Amino acid sequence: MPHSLPPSPKSTRKDGRNGITKFTNCRILRGNSLVNEDLWVDSVTGKIIPSQAAFYDDLILPDDVINLAGRILSPGLIECQLNGAFGFNFSTLLEPAAYAKKIREVNRQLVTTGVTSYMPTITSQRSEIYKSALPHLGPSGDYQVAEDGAESVGAHVEGPFLSPTKNGIHNVDVLRQAQCFEDLEDCYGVGNLHSEDGYRPAAVKMITAAPEIGQMTALIPELTRRGIVYSIGHSEATYEEASVAVGAGATMITHLFNAMRPLHHRNPGIFGVLGIAESQPRPWFGIIADGEHLHPTTIKIAFNAHPDGFILVTDAMHLVGLPDGVYAWTNGDYRIAGSSITLIECVNNFLNWTGASIPQALNAVTATPAAMLGLQGTKGCLQEGADADLVVFSENVSSQGRRELVIDEVWKFGTRVFSR
Numbered sequence: 514m515p516h517s518l519p520p521s522p523k524s525t526r527k528d529g530r531n532g533i534t535k536f537t538n539c540r541i542l543r544g545n546s547l548v549n550e551d552l553w554v555d556s557v558t559g560k561i562i563p564s565q566a567a568f569y570d571d572l573i574l575p576d577d578v579i580n581l582a583g584r585i586l587s588p589g590l591i592e593c594q595l596n597g598a599f600g601f602n603f604s605t606l607l608e609p610a611a612y613a614k615k616i617r618e619v620n621r622q623l624v625t626t627g628v629t630s631y632m633p634t635i636t637s638q639r640s641e642i643y644k645s646a647l648p649h650l651g652p653s654g655d656y657q658v659a660e661d662g663a664e665s666v667g668a669h670v671e672g673p674f675l676s677p678t679k680n681g682i683h684n685v686d687v688l689r690q691a692q693c694f695e696d697l698e699d700c701y702g703v704g705n706l707h708s709e710d711g712y713r714p715a716a717v718k719m720i721t722a723a724p725e726i727g728q729m730t731a732l733i734p735e736l737t738r739r740g741i742v743y744s745i746g747h748s749e750a751t752y753e754e755a756s757v758a759v760g761a762g763a764t765m766i767t768h769l770f771n772a773m774r775p776l777h778h779r780n781p782g783i784f785g786v787l788g789i790a791e792s793q794p795r796p797w798f799g800i801i802a803d804g805e806h807l808h809p810t811t812i813k814i815a816f817n818a819h820p821d822g823f824i825l826v827t828d829a830m831h832l833v834g835l836p837d838g839v840y841a842w843t844n845g846d847y848r849i850a851g852s853s854i855t856l857i858e859c860v861n862n863f864l865n866w867t868g869a870s871i872p873q874a875l876n877a878v879t880a881t882p883a884a885m886l887g888l889q890g891t892k893g894c895l896q897e898g899a900d901a902d903l904v905v906f907s908e909n910v911s912s913q914g915r916r917e918l919v920i921d922e923v924w925k926f927g928t929r930v931f932s933r
Contacts (some may be wrong), residue, residue, distance in 0.1 A: 589629025637672030667718020
C-alpha cells in the first residue's frame with residue numbers, strides 16, 4: 514500500500530533512487546486558473562509533496578526533472594458513471610476469478626484514456642448479479658499499485674429502484690420497490706452496503722434511485738449515514754418530490770434531463786432543485802456530452818444554472834475502446850456500434866459547445882466529482898498530500914477551429930503509466 518502512507522520526501526526505494534519527480538515549465542490546474550508552477554511528486558508514497566520543503570529544508574534533489582514546455586498538468590480524470598469498457602460489461606455474471614481478471618484488464622486500459630479513478634456502474638439487474646459483482650467493484654486504491662491502472666472509488670448501482678415509466682434501457686422486469694432498508698440489503702447484499710471492520714468502506718458508493726418509488730425518500734438518511742451518495746435518477750419525481758429528497762440528503766442527480774420528467778413551466782421537475790433561490794444545498798449533477806443524449810444548448814443551460822455542481826460523465830457501455838463492428842449487447846441482443854465516447858471527448862465537446870474555459874471543463878471531471886464523492890484533498894486536485902494522479906495535456910486547434918485537449922501522459926501514484 515505505498516500510496517496510503519503520509520508524504521515523506523526522505524523515503525527511498527531499494528534501487529537507491531528517492532522516487533521524486535519534478536515537473537517544471539507547466540501550467541497547473543488551480544481552481545479556475547492555469548498557473549505557472551512547478552509540481553513535485555513522490556512515487557514511493559504516491560503523493561504530491563511540498564516542493565519548497567523538499568528542496569530547501571530537506572535538501573532533496575529529484576530523480577527526474579520533466580520540462581513540460583508550457584503544457585497543462587491536470588489531476589487525473591474521475592468518471593462517475595461507466596457501465597463497462599474495452600469489451601467487458603460490469604453487469605456480467607461470471608465466476609469470481611474470471612470477473613476479477615476482467616476488472617484488472619479494464620483498469621489497465623482505462624487509465625490510458627486519462628481516467629485514473631472511476632465508479633464502475635451496474636445497471637438494473639437481478640439480485641444475484643449485484644451480490645456476485647459488487648465485491649470486486651469496491652474502492653481499490655488502498656491495495657493497488659500504479660501499474661494496476663485506474664482505481665475504483667466505489668461502485669455506482671443505477672437501479673433497480675427506478676420508475677418503470679423512466680426505465681430507459683433498463684429491463685423493466687427486474688425493477689423493484691423498497692419499503693425498508695432490508696429491501697436494499699436483500700437486493701445488493703448486506704456486506705456491500707456497510708463498511709467492513711470499520712476500516713474498509715462499503716463496496717457501494719452511490720445509488721441511483723427514483724425517490725417517489727416505494728419508500729426510497731425515507732431511506733436516504735440511512736444511506737448517507739453509511740457514506741453512500743444518493744442520486745436522483747430514472748424518475749417521474751415532481752419538483753416537490755425532488756425537493757423533499759434533497760432535503761432528506763440526496764446530493765446528486767444522475768444524467769440530468771435524461772430518463773426524468775421534463776422541465777415544464779408550471780412544474781420544473783428535478784431540474785428545479787438546481788435553482789439558485791433554493792433554501793437547501795443544490796445537488797451535483799451528471800451530464801452526458803456525447804451529442805446524442807442532450808442538445809449542446811441544453812448542456813450550456815445546465816452549466817450556467819449551477820456551474821459548481823456540473824459533472825461530465827460518459828455513461829458508456831462496454832463498447833468503449835472497441836473498433837467499429839457488431840457486438841453482443843445484453844440479453845442475447847446484438848448491435849452495430851461505433852466507438853463509445855470517452856471522458857476526454859466529453860470534455861472537448863463541452864469546451865467547444867459552451868465556450869467554457871479549460872479550467873472549467875477540467876474541473877467538471879476532477880475537482881467537482883471529487884467534492885461530490887467527499888474526496889477533496891485526495892483526488893481531483895494538485896495540492897500537497899493529494900494522490901499524485903496526473904494527466905499531461907497538449908492543446909490543439911483543428912483546421913475547423915475546434916479546440917481539443919490531447920492526452921500526452923498519464924501518471925498514477927507518482928509513476929508514469931501511459932505516454933502517447
